[in-house]
Amino acid sequence: MKSKMTSLVGATLMVALTLTACGSGSGSGNATSAGSGSTSSSTGSADPNATIEVGSLYEPQNLDNTGGGGQGVTEAFNGNVYEGLFKLGDDGKVENLLAKDYKVSPDGLTYTFTLQSGVTFHSGDPLTSADVKYSIEKVIAKDSQSARKSSFTGIKSITTPDDSTVAVKLSTKSISFVYNLSYVWVINDQAKDLTTSEDGTGPYKLGTWKRGSSLSLDLFTGYWGTPPTNKGVVFHYFTAATALNNALLTNAVDIVTSEQSPDALAQFKDNKDYKVNDGHSTTKLLLAFNDRVKPFDNALVRKAVTSAIDNRKLLNSIWGDYGTLIGSMVPPTDPWYEDLTTVNPYDVELAKKQLSEAGYANGFGFTLDTPNYDPHPTAATFIKGELAKVGITVTINVITADEWYTKVFKNHDFAATLQEHVNDRDVVWYGNPDFYWGYDNPEVTKLVNQAEQSDTTDDQTALLKKANQQIAADAASDWLYLYPQIVVASSSLSGYPINGLNSQFYAYTIKKS
Numbered sequence: 001m002k003s004k005m006t007s008l009v010g011a012t013l014m015v016a017l018t019l020t021a022c023g024s025g026s027g028s029g030n031a032t033s034a035g036s037g038s039t040s041s042s043t044g045s046a047d048p049n050a051t052i053e054v055g056s057l058y059e060p061q062n063l064d065n066t067g068g069g070g071q072g073v074t075e076a077f078n079g080n081v082y083e084g085l086f087k088l089g090d091d092g093k094v095e096n097l098l099a100k101d102y103k104v105s106p107d108g109l110t111y112t113f114t115l116q117s118g119v120t121f122h123s124g125d126p127l128t129s130a131d132v133k134y135s136i137e138k139v140i141a142k143d144s145q146s147a148r149k150s151s152f153t154g155i156k157s158i159t160t161p162d163d164s165t166v167a168v169k170l171s172t173k174s175i176s177f178v179y180n181l182s183y184v185w186v187i188n189d190q191a192k193d194l195t196t197s198e199d200g201t202g203p204y205k206l207g208t209w210k211r212g213s214s215l216s217l218d219l220f221t222g223y224w225g226t227p228p229t230n231k232g233v234v235f236h237y238f239t240a241a242t243a244l245n246n247a248l249l250t251n252a253v254d255i256v257t258s259e260q261s262p263d264a265l266a267q268f269k270d271n272k273d274y275k276v277n278d279g280h281s282t283t284k285l286l287l288a289f290n291d292r293v294k295p296f297d298n299a300l301v302r303k304a305v306t307s308a309i310d311n312r313k314l315l316n317s318i319w320g321d322y323g324t325l326i327g328s329m330v331p332p333t334d335p336w337y338e339d340l341t342t343v344n345p346y347d348v349e350l351a352k353k354q355l356s357e358a359g360y361a362n363g364f365g366f367t368l369d370t371p372n373y374d375p376h377p378t379a380a381t382f383i384k385g386e387l388a389k390v391g392i393t394v395t396i397n398v399i400t401a402d403e404w405y406t407k408v409f410k411n412h413d414f415a416a417t418l419q420e421h422v423n424d425r426d427v428v429w430y431g432n433p434d435f436y437w438g439y440d441n442p443e444v445t446k447l448v449n450q451a452e453q454s455d456t457t458d459d460q461t462a463l464l465k466k467a468n469q470q471i472a473a474d475a476a477s478d479w480l481y482l483y484p485q486i487v488v489a490s491s492s493l494s495g496y497p498i499n500g501l502n503s504q505f506y507a508y509t510i511k512k513s
Helices: 004-009 070-077 129-140 177-181 241-249 299-308 311-319 348-357 376-388 401-410 426-431 442-452 457-473
Strands: 051-056 086-088 094-096 099-104 110-115 155-162 165-170 204-210 214-219 232-237 274-279 284-289 365-371 393-399 416-421 477-482 485-490
Touching: 051 070, 051 241, 070 232, 086 177, 094 099, 110 129, 129 155, 129 165, 204 232, 284 299, 299 348, 299 376, 299 477, 311 376, 311 477, 365 376, 365 401, 376 393, 376 416, 393 401, 401 416, 426 442, 426 457, 442 457
Parallel strands: 051 232, 365 393, 365 416
Antiparallel strands: 086 094, 099 110, 110 165, 155 165, 204 214, 214 232, 274 485, 284 416, 284 477
8 A cells, every 4th residue: 555554455455565647757767687667867977886865654564575564665675675577667567577588378378487597696595496486375375465466366386397497377367467477576485584684686685674764775796687876775764744855855865755745845846956756656545335235235325425525626635736536446557547537426416316216315324444544534534524415424433554454454344444555457356256345246257357368458458448347337436536656856866766656666777966
């Protein structure tokens, strides 16, 4: 999640553990063997011995992305400390990384990967196929909290014919299989204590983690690919946006990965010493209903609640001119995006009519479980006021991220909740009736499954558009808005990522002049 919860659930929403293109500078900086995506344009000469000071609000819960490490560990470690067989670039394209190449059997059920040669872990152990097998199995293990765990339920077997070859057999075709593998960090199968240490193959290794303060990444001199354009990175963690901005103004940090205080942007926009980048985000703020329980098991009630809330007013109150309304779980950077904001428009009179038709002409009451970190309490208060206009009484129950994970995500003990989901291409979760919000439309499940078994991306896109249209028509959730992705940096920096795809932040291309 784009927040501490994101930390807990990873992608499962944010959980958490990365769209709307508002216009931003793009170019190419130096990249590792993985290639490069959209980054800030390069300027001036760079100091190869510079340490990049990064400011962030998202400290890891722990260092294991299958153990609840969350958004913070993804931001710091993905691509920097750990690498996958494939890489999701800042431009959203999937590229080979630790996989030198791969082949797919004619029936689409067997993927055979050949690994890059000469790759070593930070401990000095060589990369082998056994490590890849271990890493995939770690993601799909029973106790895994990986955001992409459900994406690999079709794996039938993983074999290692030799040290450089991995063969994965699927029970059903999966057109997204390679894409999903970009989320799997390859870890040394002999590594221990991964919540506090690491053993990856990336260009940086873990330096020092001072909980509540900072996390440093040091250059890994044995890196198999193109070395970083800097000497190292330090992530500095803050609990308040104001303190983070002050750190940037006083040169305590060089860059802010995700600006959370739009009112403070003027001081950077009008200053030649800084650059404000408006990139692409994949983080959606949801009012998620428990579609299993009354009254939210009635689609007409969900539609009424959605139409009673002025999402534009909410977005503007929190983000000003930034952010986007989307009307569905699909952000503009997903291939199957369509503007569905008119399906359940803001219309108080329509909401009252729908409530009456659903048998709730006099309204009803429900408890809204609300995470205790911004912007959830603010959004909850706004929603309470909006729904009161149509006779719905909202009781706000503020809970911690840990309580949310247990009560809502795990036990499904809620009527409605607020939550952030950071991942792209995550509309498919509405095809899983067992997911925490309990949406169960057999036709949508069928479309999602057919899309995953498509022969072409065009077929996949067409099917997921149909699924998304039905999900929106059913008002399965109220997708309040899409977060902006605002990266603010010193003008002395270049080559940094400007998008927020799944909260990753590739630091190895950053240059400091």
